[in-house]
Amino acid sequence: MHTNNKISSLGIARNLACTLAVAISAYTIPVVATAQTSASSAAKMEMGANASGDASMKMRKSMDDMxxxxxxxxxxGDVxxxxxxxxxxxxxxxxxMAQxxxxxxxDAAMINAAKKIIAAQKKEIAQFDAWMKKHPMK
Known part of the structure; x- marks a missing residue:
């Protein structure tokens, strides 16, 4: 009887181990697939962020240069x-920056606003240049 309990316990342990293995694989396969998909999505997002980051860096550089x-x-001394x-x-x-x-x-609205800024600022720069030509420093 004692030996039958061991065999019975061993069988239960094996069944439990198999069930656990199936449960773990059922969980880990989708997790691995999701992780791979997430990594791919993250890489795409990072590429987009880098492109946006590059543009933002260009804007920052124009401000720094200014x-x-x-x-x-x-x-x-001449105001x-x-x-x-x-x-x-x-x-x-x-x-x-607008360029x-x-x-x-x-965003189409921001692109349109940037185009208007470019036109307006170019016009004002032309006015400044014309003024400076008429009023050279002595």
Whole structure:
């Protein structure tokens, strides 16, 4: 009787081990497949984020360049000339940033706004240039 209990216990243990193995494989196969799909999706999202990140970096660079140029400008003491020089750099940075939006943006309303900004800023830069031509520094 004692031996039959061992055999019976061994059979139950085997059945339990098989059931557990089936349960684990039923769980892990979809998890592995999901992980692979998630990794693929994550890679695609990262590629998209990198493209967006590159565009954002271009915008940041235009701002940094503007700040550097404006920081290096020597103030003349003539507020009109100083204003025109500073605003010209400021407007050029706006054009540069807006062009990144036109080139890489996804939202039609923002792309349209960027196009309007480019046109307006170019017009104002032309006005600044014309003013500077009429009012050269002495």
């Amino acid at each position: 700040h550097e140029k404006m920081g290096q400008m020597k103030m003349t 009109d000339h100083d204003f025109v020089m500073m605003m010209r750099s400021h407007h050029q940075a706006a054009i540069d 990144v939006e036109v080139d890489t943006g996804k």
